[in-house]
Amino acid sequence: MAKLAAEGMNLLLGLLIGSLVCAVFTRVLFGDVYVWGFLFQMILMAVFLIFSLAVTLFFSSLFRNQLAAGGLSISVILAVAILSIIPNVGHFLPGGLINWGNRLVLGTAGNAEWITLILTILLIALSVFGAWLNLKRKEL
Secondary structure, three states, rough: OHHHHHHHHHHHHHHHHHHHHHHHHHHHHOOOHHHHHHHHHHHHHHHHHHHHHHHHHHHHOOOHHHHHHHHHHHHHHHHHHHHHHOOOHHHOOOOOHHHOOOOOOOHOOOOOOOHHHHHHHHHHHHHHHHHHHHHHHOOO
């Protein structure tokens, strides 16, 4: 779980730096920036990135070969992204967080997709728990 914490902090630091630069350039190029929408989008993006990291950690705990773990992780994340296109299904998948964040930045929040956020957090917990069980069983 130290791997999740270290890589998670690295991801979040990169997201913070990237989002600050993006906000500055948006302000310079377009003038006004909806700060609260932008902040909430970055929080939702952080949850999505942690989900991607948790899935990668889970598959990394299953396979010794990092190519197999990486390939399956990317496949699952792409499958989730593709399924998020389906209107009635996309509201419940982690990709829905990105759509919700985009609407927040535009100031047209529409329906808050709290169920998507809760389900994504549950998927993160399930992936981390599965990785923990796999690593416990292997007794590194």
